[in-house]
Amino acid sequence: MRSRRPQISLWRKPKAQETASGFTQRRRPWKDRLLDHGFRWLTIVLASIVGILVIAILLVVFAGSLPAIVAYGLDFLIRSDWDPSNESYGAFTAIYGTLVSSLLALLVAVPLGVGSAVFITEDILPYSIRRIIGIMVELLAAIPSVILGLWAIFVMEPALRPVLTSVHQRLGWIPLFSTQPIGPGMAPAVIILAVMLLPIITSISRDTLDQVPIELRFAAYGVGSSRWQSIIKIIIPAAISGIAGGVLLALGRAMGETMAVTMIIGNSTNFSPSLLSPGNTISSMLANQFGEATGPQVSALMYAALILMILTLLVNFLAEWVVRRLKLRYH
Amino acid sequence: MDIKANCHLPHALANDDHRKEFDSCPLEYNPLLKHNREGIFYTVLAGLFATLAILPLLLVLGYVMFRGGALMSVELFTQLPSPPGLSGGGIANAILGTFIVTGIASLIAIPVGIGGGIYIAEYSRVDLFSVFVHYGTNVLAGVPSIICGIFIYLLVVTTRLLFGESFSAVAGGLALAVIMIPTVIKTTDEALKLLEDDLRWAAMAVGASKFVTITRVTLPAAFTPIATGSMLGIARAAGETAPLIFTAMFSFYWPEGLFKPIATLSVLVFNYSIMPYEAQNQLALAASFVIVMLILCINLLVHRLGFYLRG
């Protein structure tokens, strides 16, 4: 707890000897008090801007989607037709794409991210090398997603296509691989999303692993655990709250991610269960259609945006709850 | 608790029988032991994961640096982009536009963010308003950037709020600011909370008001992390694209004013990389190079800044 205004009692206590000893003021001058209060109110106003923004965003999105909510109701979530000419809208394709792309990306990124975090926190390599790897991971986080999208279009997707084609030829009987890869599609989008999530998961996991108290490491090694027994059985479980929170934050980020996905997913509003065919996500649909949309389509897009917001909010709250719930209370 | 009695218990734990219940345990390193075999396996696995995690970075950076760097020319920095289908041209207006839009965003987000951060770290207590601000910050940080763009689009662009103009540099700056604010707030809050409370008490004990304590003692003490965090926020904003598509939009011409549509590097990369024309794709690649250099420079500057200020 921070002490609150102890100075007021100091200043207000009238002491006769104050003047005698050279202190002439008993109260602070009004200018001083005005400045003090004024500054406090300034920060309050600035702080409230955040809350106002959140409420305004929610209101704007909700108000915009209201006509579509009235018109399509909850059917919107399960219908997969998106037909502006007939003013018939269902967002299932985009919702499915959002969930599938982000969950699959997470599936790839979590083991890689947590593995790298362990690799750069535990003393497997000399400190200098681990530091360089750490800096590189931070750098990866700084690359804008539009540039990852550009790389995905010009380098990754062409390089990936023969691989995906052979996957289709061998495993085409599985619905997930049932279509011929034609370029942009769900699979490359998943990979580029995983690349974007890696630095988030790695750096949050690294931070929590770093915070595991040295006493616990001593305890683990002290009973004769090898390095990896300690890591797997003691250190990672002790850091699990932070790691799980980081994974959920990354999931929230993945669902809202727009640019790289839009550029490589193909933006097809036709539903297909195959990962090799073009797909869609809510955010890529927004990026593609919002500029030219009018009338009911705007409202339908806002409805989709509202769903996206609810999804990301839920995931973010879940992240905060998990971190608090699983937190290791050690000393 | 009878400890004396324990002393007379048959000492099952201390005798050789107990030790025999464990594997014998020579001190020499034995690579065939289970934990050592597992250790090698996991170490190799983690190394592989770390390599896979860095590989895309190296590939992306290498591609942008070498292929994009090779495209650098004087025209690029002096000329306007060529319309789709035509070759040549530059990205000069987009470079200028990125500076303008990011500048507007910083001018809004940094004061608001630092003020909000000061409130949370120094003034907030356990009341409804503080909870509102705290959750507001977290929620805003989690709002997808495309939705921030749509929000400003509906609020400012379609309503023609700014002097009757629709798409504009200011609208783009506002959208970027919405994204930057929670970052700056968190940075400020964390930097101030890292300071020892002793510092505040020391200032107050000599009779400094809260205002003086904050502006003369705590803020200067937390300057480095706040500056570092804000700079990184700016770097991140400079590469943001989604909030700008519907706000700043794009322009083939030099910036015509703060209330007119404006080109930015990131939107240029987006628009030109999905075009089926080789010349435009090249411009997108060149613009990517400029963005990456810009971000790398800011990051480097930040590390330098932190280094010098810490002494």
Next chain:
Amino acid sequence: MLGIPDQKSAEALSSDTCLEFESVTIRYGGQEAVRNVSMLIPSGQVTAFIGPSGCGKSTILRSINRLNDLIPGCTLTGRVIFQGHNLYASHIDPVQVRRRIGMVFQKPNPFPKSIYENIAYGARINGFKGDMDSLVERSLRQAAVWDECKDKLEMSGLSLSGGQQQRLCIARAISIAPEVILMDEPCSSLDPISTQKIEELIRSLRGHYTIVIVTHNLQQAYRISDMASFFNVIPTLDGFAKVGVMEEFGPSSQIFNSPQQQTTRDYVSGLFG
């Protein structure tokens, strides 16, 4: 006063050497922490390291089970010999060393797992082949904490009081049948009653294990130890840093009653430290 040693440990008490330090110097990132320590620690006895703070007694203690390996930049020169093996030779596996040389720490540090798991974890990773329930009970009994936690073995080890946690940590250390137990100020964060229980426990373990204990508390060292080693902290030659040195090593009665060194005499009589 001391536990009754059985036949075997009576032999051990004679003068078997368990651990030998040969001019050991430990550095943290090039900076000397402890300089040139040499001593012979006898088997089955309690050896106490005493000295003012910063004299490197904990560092020396951690070097015995190679726990300093976990601290970046910590290096050791010289030899620590355990049963004829130099523990710092390149072919030695530190995991095996820690398996045979257990440790109890300054702050109680149970695993954030159940009380049962706190014991079972160490036994399991060390290839325990016997009955786990019985091992848990025997270990907790010998650490004199069984009665307090026999009804809540499934509860987290962190739910116990500080003194109970520390005895749980001792149970964890003895459950894997080490030959040496290192104790780094095991009572420094405990109340007097818990401290007394732990001292009684140490006495009961004496003879069965070689115990090396670091303590701040001179009376405690006097009460429980057979041998004592006094460490002091002195300025380095250039005067810019401090380094720990061992001033005197011998039977406790000698260290506490008739020390040979003036600094030892000053320290045990409370003139400094």
